[in-house]
Amino acid sequence: MADIDKLIDKLAQDGTAIKPAHHPILLSIEWIMVAVFYLAIAFMLSGFRTDLSLKLHETWFVAELAALAGILVATSLSAALLSFPDLHQMRRVALVPALTFALFALVMFFAWRADSPPTPPPVHSVECTLSITMLAVLPAVWIFFVMRRFASTHHYWAGSIALLSAFSVGAIWLRLYEQTDSIMHVIDWHYLPMIAIGILGMWLGKVVLKW
Amino acid sequence: MTDNSDNFAALMKQAQAGDQRAYTELLQETSRLLRPFLAKRLSFTNEVDDLLQEILISIHKARHTYDGNRPYKPWVYAIARFRLQDHLRAHYSDQLHHADDLSEIEETLQSDVTESAISYESISGEVEKLPEKQATILRMMHQEGYTAREVAEKIGMNESAVKVAAHRAYKVLRKKLEE
Secondary structure, eight states: OHHHHHHHHHHHHHOOOOOOOOOHHHHHHHHHHHHHHHHHHHHHHHOOOTTHHHHTTOHHHHHHHHHHHHHHHHHHHHHHHHTSTTGGGOHHHHTHHHHHHHHHHHHHHHHHHHSOSOOOOOSOOHHHHHHHHHHHHHHHHHHHHHHTTSOOSOHHHHHHHHHHHHHHHHHHHHHHHSOOOOHHHHIIIIITHHHHHHHHHHHHHHHHSOO | OHHHHHHHHHHHHHHHTTOHHHHHHHHHHHHHHHHHHHHHHOSOHHHHHHHHHHHHHHHHHHGGGOOSSSOHHHHHHHHHHHHHHHHHHHHHHHHHHTHHHHHHHHHHHHHHHHSTTSOHHHHHHHHHHSOHHHHHHHIIIIISOOOHHHHHHHHTOOHHHHHHHHHHHHHHHHHHHHO
């Protein structure tokens, strides 16, 4: 008991004025703005796919991009909530990425069905996964850096969602840059690696988000 | 209940503004709030105190993540549960790590008892010098032949706490017998 009283006195002495953290919605908007800015720079350097104006008239391509953007928004919001010990008492909102991923899977299923006869896949394969990963490195570093300033009590979940958020930035870039129409290629080499990324994120969360 | 929660939130707001007196009061109230929560889940008073200290430090580190616009208790319990899980995880992994050790010590002790070099009386005397709870556990396990589970049921502790207490007692006894 005496030790606890001593500790309380010591903590109170260290208790200088502090500014409460921003609301997680503001935080996630900040992250999305950074992601948009980063994507703008990436497109300035790489350019867009040459058939983009035509592709933007295809329903399933636009739906795929919208679903990817939905994943970026939902994972950013969820990661922001997961940075708070109590998830800012918005636990259900933190689960929204599950919905957006389900919606994304549905869109990809319809896009795959619409790709008939199937478009031949390009000659390259894993290069796409590597390109997305490379582009996602900076957003991942940024998001983990910001999250470390908070106090997550869900390391695995937070790490996984944060890395998926960063990966979705890379996925949006590659879909708008690479001239590929093969849905099977896109599923295999752009989106299925997200499962491995989610698992890697769990491990990273455990290591990086300790406090 | 609401008044109490409002009071916590108000104290935290004052603390965040740099009011050290309000912060002291908040931490004292929080400590009173969390003690029964931890005591229900842990067997030893010293464990409760250690963990409570850790939780208070965590609250201090994370106080910027509370904005005063939402209830205080869910926020503080989220931190307390998180630290409790950490503590239990470490505790059980430690137990698993020492599981082989434990059976080894038990075997050594049992074989020592049958050897003439160490008399039963000498061990029994040392057992009586142990803290009351540890002595009772060892008596029941080694003189009366109860299993750890049975001892736990009889004295109203959980089984793992009985094993931990026995383990600590074995360590003390081994030291004494090695002297």
